[in-house]
Amino acid sequence: MSERFEIAFLGTGSPLPNPDRCGAGNVVVAGDTHVLVDCGWGAARRILPSGIRPSVIDTALFTHMHTDHMTDFPDFLFLRWTAGAQTPLRVFGPEGTAEMVEGFLLALRRDIGFRIAHHGDKLHPDGIRVEVTEIPATPEPHAFLDLTGLRCESFEVDHFPVVPAFGYRFSFDGRVAVLSGDTSLCDSLAAAARGADLLVCEAMNLPMMEQRIAGLNAAGMTRESGLLSDVPSYHIATDQIAALAHDAGVGEIVLTHIIPPITNDPGQVAAFGAGMSDVYAGPIRVARDTERVAVVKRPS
Numbered sequence: 001m002s003e004r005f006e007i008a009f010l011g012t013g014s015p016l017p018n019p020d021r022c023g024a025g026n027v028v029v030a031g032d033t034h035v036l037v038d039c040g041w042g043a044a045r046r047i048l049p050s051g052i053r054p055s056v057i058d059t060a061l062f063t064h065m066h067t068d069h070m071t072d073f074p075d076f077l078f079l080r081w082t083a084g085a086q087t088p089l090r091v092f093g094p095e096g097t098a099e100m101v102e103g104f105l106l107a108l109r110r111d112i113g114f115r116i117a118h119h120g121d122k123l124h125p126d127g128i129r130v131e132v133t134e135i136p137a138t139p140e141p142h143a144f145l146d147l148t149g150l151r152c153e154s155f156e157v158d159h160f161p162v163v164p165a166f167g168y169r170f171s172f173d174g175r176v177a178v179l180s181g182d183t184s185l186c187d188s189l190a191a192a193a194r195g196a197d198l199l200v201c202e203a204m205n206l207p208m209m210e211q212r213i214a215g216l217n218a219a220g221m222t223r224e225s226g227l228l229s230d231v232p233s234y235h236i237a238t239d240q241i242a243a244l245a246h247d248a249g250v251g252e253i254v255l256t257h258i259i260p261p262i263t264n265d266p267g268q269v270a271a272f273g274a275g276m277s278d279v280y281a282g283p284i285r286v287a288r289d290t291e292r293v294a295v296v297k298r299p300s
C-alpha cells in the first residue's frame with residue numbers, strides 16, 4: 001500500500017478580499033512529515049480545520065515575500081508553540097526570509113515574555129525558536145532538504161519584480177507534486193512540472209479579470225482599475241496552465257491562488273476553469289480552503 005502523500009489547502013486566495021478563500025498556504029503531508037508552505041492572511045486559522053495539529057509541523061517554506069504569503073506566520077508560531085511544540089521550527093525560503101522572520105519575532109518578543117511569565121514551563125522555550133536557511137535561486141530544481149523520504153527542491157519562477165520567487169517540487173514514495181508559487185508562465189515551471197503527478201498552480205482567469213477592470217472603469221474607479229491592470233503581468237492564465245500541463249505530461253491540476261476572487265459557488269468555479277479541458281485531458285479542480293488532495297500516481 002502506498003504511503004500518505006497529500007496537499008492540504010489552508011488558503012486558496014490572493015491579496016484581494018474573498019469570503020471563502022484566505023491568503024496562500026499549504027501543508028504537504030508525506031507519511032508522518034508535515035511541511036508548511038507559505039502562511040498568508042487567515043492560513044494559520046485553517047490548519048486545525050484541515051485536520052492538522054500545528055505542533056506536528058516542524059518545517060516551513062516560503063515561496064516569496066509578498067504579504068499574502070506570510071502575514072499569518074506569527075499566528076502560526078504561537079499556535080504551534082501553545083499546541084506543544086518542543087523543537088525549533090526550521091524555515092527555508094528565498095533571500096529576505098531571515099529578515100522577515102527576524103521582524104516577526106521582534107514584534108512577538110514582548111508577548112513571548114508575557115506567555116512564559118504566565119504559563120511557566122508548560123510552554124517549551126524551544127517551541128517558539130526558528131532556524132532560518134535561505135536557499136539560492138536556481139532555475140533548475142535545487143534539492144535542499146530530505147525529510148524521511150520527502151525530497152524538497154526549489155526552483156526560481158518569474159514573478160517580477162518580486163525577485164527571487166520560488167516554486168517547490170516534492171518527491172515522496174514514487175510520486176511528485178509541484179507547487180508553482182506565484183508566477184507568470186515561465187520555462188522553469190514547465191521544466192519542474194515535467195512528469196509531475198500533481199501540479200498545484202496559481203491561477204488567473206483573464207476574461208474575468210478584464211470584466212472586473214472594465215466594471216471598475218465604468219464606475220469611475222480608475223485608480224482601482226489601474227492597480228488591477230498591473231496584476232496580470234506576473235500571474236499565469238488558466239489557458240496557459242492547461243497548455244503547460246498538457247506539454248509537461250502532468251497527471252492532475254489543482255488551481256489555487258484564485259484571481260480574481262471567486263467564492264465556492266459551483267457556477268463561479270466552473271466558469272473559472274472554462275476552456276481548460278479543451279487543451280488538457282487530465283483532471284482539473286479548483287481548490288477550496290481546508291481541502292486535502294491526495295497525490296496519486298499519474299497513468300503512464
Ligand SMILES: [Zn+2]
Pocket residue numbers: 014015024066068069182257
Ligand atoms: Zn500571492
Ligand SMILES: [Zn+2]
Pocket residue numbers: 064066159162182
Ligand atoms: Zn506574489
